Amino acid sequence: xxxxxxxxxxxxxxxxxxxxxxxxxxxxxxxxxxxxxxxxxxxxxxxxxxxxxxxxxxxxxxxxxxxxxxxxxxxxxxxxxxxxxxxxxxxxxxxxxxxxxxxxxxxxxxxxxxxxxxxxxxxxxxxxxxxxxxxxxxxxxxxxxxxxxxxxxxxxxxxxxxxxxxxxxxxxxxxxxxxxxxxxxxxxxxxxxxxxxxxxxxxxxxxxxxxxxxxxxxxxxxxxxxxxxxxxxxxxxxxxxxxxxx
Numbered sequence: 379x380x381x382x383x384x385x386x387x388x389x390x391x392x393x394x395x396x397x398x399x400x401x402x403x404x405x406x407x408x409x410x411x412x413x414x415x416x417x418x419x420x421x422x423x424x425x426x427x428x429x430x431x432x433x434x435x436x437x438x439x440x441x442x443x444x445x446x447x448x449x450x451x452x453x454x455x456x457x458x459x460x461x462x463x464x465x466x467x468x469x470x471x472x473x474x475x476x477x478x479x480x481x482x483x484x485x486x487x488x489x490x491x492x493x494x495x496x497x498x499x500x501x502x503x504x505x506x507x508x509x510x511x512x513x514x515x516x517x518x519x520x521x522x523x524x525x526x527x528x529x530x531x532x533x534x535x536x537x538x539x540x541x542x543x544x545x546x547x548x549x550x551x552x553x554x555x556x557x558x559x560x561x562x563x564x565x566x567x568x569x570x571x572x573x574x575x576x577x578x579x580x581x582x583x584x585x586x587x588x589x590x591x592x593x594x595x596x597x598x599x600x601x602x603x604x605x606x607x608x609x610x611x612x613x614x615x616x617x618x619x620x621x622x623x624x
Contacts, residue, residue, distance in 0.1 A: 380438045391605055392539055393478045393498045396584075398610060403501070405491070409593060412591065413486050413567060413584065415486075415487055415488075415568035415596075415624065416418060416485075416486055416487075416563070416624075417484055417486075417489060417490045417492065417493040417523070417624075418482070418484045418490075418493075418521055418562055418582035418586025419482070419490075419494060419497065419519045419520075419521040419586075420481070420482040420520065420521045420560075420561045420588025420589060421474050421480070421481055421482075421497060421518065421519040421520075422451055422479070422480050422481065422517070422518050422519075423478070423479045423480075423514060423515075423516070423517050424472060424474075424476040424499075424514075424515040424575045425428070425474060425476055425477055425478075425479050425513065425514060425515065426476045426477070426512070426515060427441070427442075427507075427511070427512050427513075428510055428513075429509075429512075430531045431510050432467075432469050432470075432471065432477050434526075435469055437567055438469075438477070438479075439464045439567050441507035441509040441510055442479055442481075443462060443464050444462055445505040445507035445510075445574060446462060446481070446505065447462060448514075449478070449503075450462055450483065451607070453496050454485055454492075459486040459561065459565070460484065460485050460547075461482070461484040461485075461512070462481060462482070463481060463483075463561065464478050464480070464481045464485055465480060465482070465561060466478075466479070467480075476516075476600075477514045482521075482548070482561040482563065482588055483550050484586065486565065487605045490523065490572045490624055494519065496510075497517060497519060500516065501514050502514065502515075512563075517579045518604060520588065520589050520590075520591075521586055521587060521588045521589070522587055522591055522592040522594065522595035522596070523585065523586040523592075523595075523623070523624035524584075524585050524586060524592075524595050524599055524621050524622065525584055525585075525622055525623075526582070526583045526599050526602075526617065526619055526620065526621040527580070527582050527618070527619075527620040527621075528583065528602070528614075528619055529572075529578070529579075529580050530545065530546075530578065530579055530607075530615060530616050530617060530619075531577055531578045531614070532544075532577040532579075532613070532619075533611040533612060533613045533614075533615065534579055534612060536611060537577075538569065538571055538579075539606055540612065541569055541577075541612075542568075543611075544609035544611040545569060545579065545607075546555045546564065546566050546616055547609050547610055548607035548608055548612075549566075549583060549585075549607060550564055550607035551607070551608060551609070552602070553587060557590055557598075560587050560590060562585070562586060562587040563585075563586045564584065564585050564586075565583070565584040566581060566582070566583050566584075567581065568582045569584075592623050596621055596622070596623055600621045601619075602616040602619040603616050603618060604615070604616065
């Protein structure tokens with residue numbers, strides 16, 4: 379798991395592949411306000427590279443990432459957080475000579491439809507990497523995104539500094555254990571301490587998971603209510619899990 383803190387805390391996990399690489403963009407500002415949403419999807423691309431880079435998955439992933447970064451980032455205004463994560467390259471050719479590449483994309487505070495629409499326009503496009511030219515032959519995307527407002531209590535009682543890291547970690551662990559090998563990203567707004575109960579907090583989480591349906595993800599995160607999530611420093615009892623699809 380990789381933690382990245384840009385005033386909101388974002389956690390993203392990747393499935394197990396032969397190699398992986400990622401790039402993210404921020405505007406460099408220490409933004410303090412809360413985010414309002416997260417657009418996220420995971421896609422499998424059928425790609426051809428010229429020259430053919432399929433004999434080296436590390437080189438292929440890095441070059442594909444270079445090629446797609448400009449066409450992805452240039453189509454969105456500078457947001458506080460944008461992400462491309464390439465986490466699998468299948469070195470075996472398909473019957474048409476293409477190779478399958480799996481990647482995840484996220485944009486903070488952007489409509490999901492804008493992200494999906496952009497990716498669909500890439501079919502038939504050829505983009506230039508450093509090592510090769512890449513042609514998008516086909517694309518299939520599947521992901522679910524939900525927003526959850528959680529009210530939790532900690533055991534042992536945890537201060538805000540611990541909660542700020544450990545509560546997101548507990549959510550991340552739960553998602554990773556349920557959706558094994560699926561790419562995911564969780565965006566967190568700053569936690570809000572309960573002024574009347576020490577060690578109790580409220581948090582809003584934006585959760586995106588690849589290769590699952592909206593129903594599957596919403597059912598799982600809603601089931602957190604009345605259960606305990608395990609962090610590194612504390613156990614987090616979920617008193618309320620008010621979750622809805624994006």
